[in-house]
Amino acid sequence: MSQCDELLALLMEAVKQQAAPGGEEKQIPVGVSNRHVHLSQSDLDRLFGPGHTLEKMKDLSQPGQYACKETVTVCGPKGVIEKVRILGPVRSQTQVEILAADCFKLGVKAPIRLSGDLDGTPGVTLVGPKGSVQTEKGVMIAQRHIHMHPKDAEKFGVHDGQWVDLQVDGLRGGVLKNTVIRVTGESALECHVDTEEANALGLGSASSVRIV
Template identity: 60%
Template sequence: MRLDKGQLEEIVKMVLRQQLSKECCDQPLMKEDKKIPIGISNRHVHLSGHDLEILFGGNATLTRFKDLSQPGQFACAEKVTLVGPKGVIENVRILGPTRNRTQVEISVSDCFKLGVKAPIRDSGDLSGSAGLTLVGPAGSVTVPEGCIIAARHIHMHPKEAARFNVKDGERINVQTEGARGVVFCEVMVRVSEEYNLEMHVDMDEANAASLKNGDFVKIID
């Protein structure tokens, strides 16, 4: 079928409209200057000095394996086994330096395997959290509380907080990109001179959104 000039023009216009619509849909919903890199946290343990010595022997110290993105934080060569009422997870890495209290950070999936009911908490908020047993090469420690699912959060330097117009302790919403893009709500902002810009999520959250280390999220205005 031969098309006349008017029909051809209408087809061209339709194709252009469809292409423009696709390009608009593909555009990010937020400004590029509000991108924040993602850091994915696997299960890990922060030990107190007292528990470190029980698990690894008297006068034990942590051995730096590699530095983490946040200044002064590092992954250790030392690992422990987590023991819950229903299961065990081996080779759980310790992060340094030591803290005043032992804190175990796991995912919802880990809760099912271990048989514990860890609450979603901000780091350091351990009162009434789940207990479990840690086993090291020199001994074991049962903590009555200290096991949590870490609430997703963003580390920021004060200059970045000013640029994003947010403050310490504020909770914001962010959006991921990609085929499985999601909106993470109620993300805690942590502001300190000691922080580098990065949002932390656990393995369950990362897998749900098909995220990997170095991907970006954007603040929703």
């Protein structure tokens, strides 16, 4: 058998394995996130008035999470971005997740971070209908990650905090390195990427990826 024949045989076997029954069980659905804001209750009160309650627009894929009807304007040293969606429910600390291109528009140097890791992140000014808030920290570019329930982690053979690589199929596909596993009892299986990553690789809300 020639080297070309061997290579063709290996390729055909890989395709057969991918198409084999149970192959779909290894697929992880994709969720695409645009820039958004998580607010603390105190900042919500300052932006929308004392005692304001967020109004749900639609549920998100993660249990208990939802997009709100309310939006804010994000102001940086060099520019502003209007109508940035708030996600609920309220959190203990305000967090602003932006895209890499937004850093140039706003004039901030946002690091790539996992949600909740706010130390050393810059702040911005948030403007709402009733007031404004100057945050001391909380601006970040979201580190791509996979939400998993413990049962999902067991099935995939991974653990919380583990870094994995993902295969993205399709004409614009490739390998997404440095993707973090996040395991909680309240999570639903989903890989979260931002719109820039999704656009670069041709991913959408109906897409899926797999760990390699």
